[in-house]
Amino acid sequence: MEKVLGVDIGGTEIRFGIINTNGQILYEEKILARDPLYPYLEENVLRILAAQQEVRAIGVGTHGFVDPERGKVIYSPRILSGWSNTPVKEWLEKATGKHVEVENDANVVALAEANFGAAQRLNRVVVLTLGTGLGGGVLWDGKLLSGGPNGGAAEFGHMTLYPNGVKCICGRLGCSGMYVSGTALQRRIKEAGLSITPPELFGNASMDPHAKKIVEEFTTDLALVISNLQAIFDMEMLIIGGGVSEAADLWMDSLQQKLETVLLNPLEVEVARFKNDAGILGAALLVLEE
Ligand SMILES: [Zn+2]
Incomplete structure (x- = not known):
């Protein structure tokens, strides 16, 4: 073989x-x-x-x-x-x-999930990876939508989420990756004066109102990103991968609640199968x- x-x-x-x-x-x-x-x-x-x-x-x-x-x-x-x-x-x-x-x-990651993971047999799939930054991948009629003159197609982490917001590593202000990523969670935790890790944050959210507030802000921003992507791609499924997805059982309910108010149409949201x-x-x- x-x-x-x-x-x-x-x-x-x-x-x-x-x-x-x-x-x-x-x-x-x-x-x-x-x-x-x-x-x-x-x-x-x-x-x-x-x-x-x-x-x-x-x-x-x-x-x-x-x-x-x-x-x-x-x-x-x-x-x-x-x-x-x-x-x-x-x-x-x-x-x-x-x-x-x-x-x-x-x-x-989108290729792996489409061929062997959560999105097998689907043709239009959007993947978000929440790690150090926010990465994006799109499968369009079974093929990767990638490249571009600057190699920047599907770089969703640099879509502006908040004009004049937090400064991004790309030099601009308010990119979505500065609100929806592992680094973004660490920033929010620090700004709130807490000394916990992102997994602890999700674990504490049911008891600690400060932790809960950060998780709510995170899922609100993630829902906005997903809603905008649905308006562009009308994908069959959205898959969330990257390190932050490993704690998804602790924040998925909150995300689903936020999605109900901002999605144009119902959407299947899954956690990546391969870590x-x-x-x-x-x-x-x-x-x-x-
Ligand atoms: Zn950026």
């Missing part, structure tokens, strides 16, 4: 997975990301390929704006500053002699699907 390497590059760590046509993960490892990222990535890919010689191709999902046709990272506003303008496909193909495809990390593995599975699908 065919095997490929899926690589998931986040702001803090890189995950690698050897995956077969059935979506089974045969081997998995993760390492901390390092600046400059590209030489370190290449060195580790070559190390894994030396031990896994039957791997035919490499799929890479990465944070940042990506040109999927050229397999190039156009813009990456996160801590790995040297990652912008890296022609990952060109360099990695030259170094390995294997076929390489590159996509945005939230887009590959940390969605990135490597989806990245593998970039090269498995041909």
